[in-house]
Amino acid sequence: MATQIKAGTNAATADAATQLDIYRRMSLIQQNDEAARKVVRSGRLMMPYYSPRGQECIPSAVSANLNDDDQICTIYRGTHDMLAKGVPLDVLWAEMAGKVTGTCKGKGGPMHITHPASGAILTTGIVGSSMPIANGLAWAHKLDGSRRVVIAYFGDGASNIGAFHESLNLASVWKLPVIFVCQNNRYAEHTKYEAATAVDQISKRAISYTMPGVTVDGNDPLAVYAAANEAVTRARDGEGPTLIEAVTFRFFGHVFGDDDAYMDKAEKAAAMDKDPVPLFRAKLIAEGIATEEQLAEIEAKLAVDIESAVQFALSSDMPPPEELTRDVFAEEIA
Amino acid sequence: MATQIKAGTNAATADAATQLDIYRRMSLIQQNDEAARKVVRSGRLMMPYYSPRGQECIPSAVSANLNDDDQICTIYRGTHDMLAKGVPLDVLWAEMAGKVTGTCKGKGGPMHITHPASGAILTTGIVGSSMPIANGLAWAHKLDGSRRVVIAYFGDGASNIGAFHESLNLASVWKLPVIFVCQNNRYAEHTKYEAATAVDQISKRAISYTMPGVTVDGNDPLAVYAAANEAVTRARDGEGPTLIEAVTFRFFGHVFGDDDAYMDKAEKAAAMDKDPVPLFRAKLIAEGIATEEQLAEIEAKLAVDIESAVQFALSSDMPPPEELTRDVFAEEIA
């Protein structure tokens, strides 16, 4: 599936420990999503919630190649990217709940979570905007002479906006250590991929920037891992950016509450049959990488952590009124 | 030089009359440019002047495929595009001089000339902006069920800005009758092509939009004519947009007064040796399409027209003060 400029040939394979690690992240994301939908449905939290269900594999396999001090820029649909990168559950949930204990004291909310310590440096609500800023972060790493890399996550719809084009061109001209990871879930809000995108594979757009571009099965952790591994290595080595298109599906509509009528029922059913979480789980067991008991134990532990984070968030305080006018500038204003 | 999606295979050849017609336009542009530089140098006119010298061939050969009611969107460096499309000299010059007799009553100036009767519908000073609007014009033609087409002219530098990407994608998805003509003169202001553009041929970017893309020698009238002919035919037939990259050179720096120090002397000298105007002139004579006398007569006639337009412009009146607040809205404001 690689396009003109080949990628995917020097790929490393994820070893058993790495595969288990990827699964742990996927399960975390999946269970967290279930909890989030439940809490929102119950009305205990008021937030716009963009479920990443179905896309667990992508950031989990990408992040298995990253260090804590590597950075990601993600989007409103980003809890999977954040959790995979290591944003702690408590502060994530508290931020989603708008509480003062959240990553951003509740001022950012789910669409603008930032947690520098884990490298989750930017979450944007503007389609396409993760990419230009990822370039700048990567430019800094390059200037520092470090081997740190930056991941810019974005959707298929975002590949049609101007910022995508400007960013990939600059990243290539400046050879920045950035990896553009397009999570192609086949829909942009209510619009089918084909109705808005004039190319059959987004990875082909890499040709416009003389950049390696590759399309991978976004539900296959090993494929995503291998593509990301190659791209990350290239970026660390100063060889510049890569465009990875990971094809996946969005199980729960665009935003919580969405009625899904615009989706092709058969397409959706087929995609849900390929749910990456149970498939990878079964594979790990079948290949003897983990036992049913081991996985169940991991999952149970995650469930406890999530429940505890939800409780932490719900029981935390709202930010005090003085927070309204704080953080506009470094020097506080009246 | 064609890229993946082939263009240039069904091309028509310009017959003798067409070639002579193209030459007439080229000579008009070249002589007009000389006059413009002279007038600006003399201080008789205050305007930012972006010489199109060296790029005469492109719009001349493109326009030979167009009807009066086809439209063009051009840019600050656009007098060649306008003249090739048939904007009358008098009103063009008067507009450059800011006179009330100009196309836009002097209110637009050289960067914003509009002359709907000849199809010169938009001139923009914002890099990249000719393309999104060309789409809209073309959308109207398509809705009308007419066979009219729109040309969007832009530079190599403009191919790196977001509007380029958004426009080509939309044009392809909507199959609009628009032809994107990139006049690649190797420089964007003071920046060499390679320093800013991550692809060796801009036409390759057509792949991103599943659109035919072709690179042609922008100094070769027959090559440009053929590529444009094919693209125009395709557009008229409802088959959608084309990206044409015409490689050329900018003889006189970015804007009048520019010191050129950033330009490679040898590259410039080599390009000027390939001056398309005398070369095409010689070719027409050598091939017996025209005699020296015929061409000299055409040229002399053009010189008279230009001189007369300059005089018209210089002797025309400035717009009256009330024009300052006119044309803000249809209903005049106080």
Place this chain on the structure above:
Amino acid sequence: MANRSKITIIQAINEAIAQAMAADDKILVLGEDVADREGGGVVGVTRGLSTRFGDDRVRSTPIAEQAIMGAAIGAAINGYKPVAEIMLMNFTTVAMDMIVNHAAKLRYMSGGQTTVPIVIRMMTGAGIASGGQHSDFLEAWFAHTAGIKVVAPTNAADAKGLMLSAIADPDPVMFIECSRAYGNSCEVPEVGEPIPIGKASVVQEGTDVTIVSYSEIFQRAIAAAKELEKDGVSVELIDLRTIAPWDRETVIASVRKTGRAVIAHEAVRQFGVGAEIAATLQEDLWGELKAPVKRLGAPYTSVPFSQGLEPLFIVSVQQIVEAARATIGTAAAPVAMGIN
């Protein structure tokens, strides 16, 4: 249907566009997800239009606001009348060149030769937990831009009438819809009548203080007026409806009568629309004001997400009441004497 029940703003705008499209086949609709295949708009404003008027006239677009605006502008130049949706007002930031440098200026720069009769529909507003990048009222930017009109209705009837005028207008019109107000309903004529752009509505006459507002905040102004009435304060309530060009005559006539004015809007107070109105009033009504003109708007911050903070961001009924009271409590001070 003499007796049909009240309709919401969403429905009112939908009806206005449908009415205009039925009367004039040059009217087009474009934007992200606006066609029925894509659900007829994320909140349903354009629902049913593509089914009724065809996929050629109602087109969903890629996520590419420059391309959306360019398509609208070009089609308008060539004789169509596109109603373009930029889903949320904050997304105008990716299309400002098309709106400001082109749509607003082309008539002027072409000396009147090309015109851009488009409507740009957008929703916005805090109070629904959308956070910092989805909630801004940016009307002051566009009001400061020559060549573009700005409209912001507060109720369904005005939304319908103003949309009809916006579509008929020969120039570009920004049409601001407040998400919080979408569900508000009132009686709306089935066959809409255009409400002129540039005309404010004196919703209630009064003698003590004039409250000027627009969009959803005007609903709060109504509530404030009720509250003030309990104290015996007689409020003149003006719904501006159009921000640019704003109805100076109506506002000035009212404040000339009451001598006091409070202006309230959702946008950040600093350099907001209220500043222009206050600056105009102090000049045009020199010596006639009984108190300084009061301005209310959001604090100088981004819109916070937290439910603990977001309600504090939006001008409240109480703030309006207090500002009005303050204008009345202000002792009339003598003007210092001039030197000549």
Place this chain on the structure above:
Amino acid sequence: MANRSKITIIQAINEAIAQAMAADDKILVLGEDVADREGGGVVGVTRGLSTRFGDDRVRSTPIAEQAIMGAAIGAAINGYKPVAEIMLMNFTTVAMDMIVNHAAKLRYMSGGQTTVPIVIRMMTGAGIASGGQHSDFLEAWFAHTAGIKVVAPTNAADAKGLMLSAIADPDPVMFIECSRAYGNSCEVPEVGEPIPIGKASVVQEGTDVTIVSYSEIFQRAIAAAKELEKDGVSVELIDLRTIAPWDRETVIASVRKTGRAVIAHEAVRQFGVGAEIAATLQEDLWGELKAPVKRLGAPYTSVPFSQGLEPLFIVSVQQIVEAARATIGTAAAPVAMGIN
């Protein structure tokens, strides 16, 4: 060099950036054609910097303003201090998302965790026949945007001092350079001292009327003051220098003293910066004004190209003189009596 001659604004900004870069290697410069290989900036503001500080720290970019701003924002988040050039202020329209939704908001939305210490340099201004898309003053937009500072010097000394402060500032600063003023020169200390952002300069003390202005129009205000002096009018001249946050204290103190104010700027008058100042003065100096605050700005139009019209677009010395005279000629009118 105690005796070096006067330098222009171009040189002053160049020296300020060089001084800051020499002191702090985290300072970067980026923008179209800013490096010496590309001529060191279209008017030479960044000339010599890439040669002196290296191509890594001074980078020419593609024509891609979103990419430029994104690169600046990201590098700033990671500890650098980029000075980004958006060649002309009108080109901010293609980068508004990056500036407004990101640079200005990230500190707030992240609860203070990420900061964006960038300088955005732009030139603009009518009067040099650049036409409708290259001449706008858009400072009111940014002043209305919480989280971004706006600076607009009128002379070389201030340009140097303000640029040093802008670079040192921990938050984003828009730095507006007026093309018409670039060549103005004055004595400028070789080693620049930062001039605080947010502090206006009282350039001349006076007692009859305060004229507030900034950028090149302030030069016209100086000329107007000279003219008025001939009539025996004593003018207090305030160069605002910073538009946001503007120096309320200084302006209010001055107008409290003179009782009269004229505000003049190049931007369109309607919904311009003058409105905020006038609105503030009428409120904060209620009863202390001897005349209504006068605002001068451009008419509500695009910038015309023609030399027959363009000069009429820009606020003139004569207009400032007349406005000041009008404030003095205004008969002091008694304030109408309040009802309580």
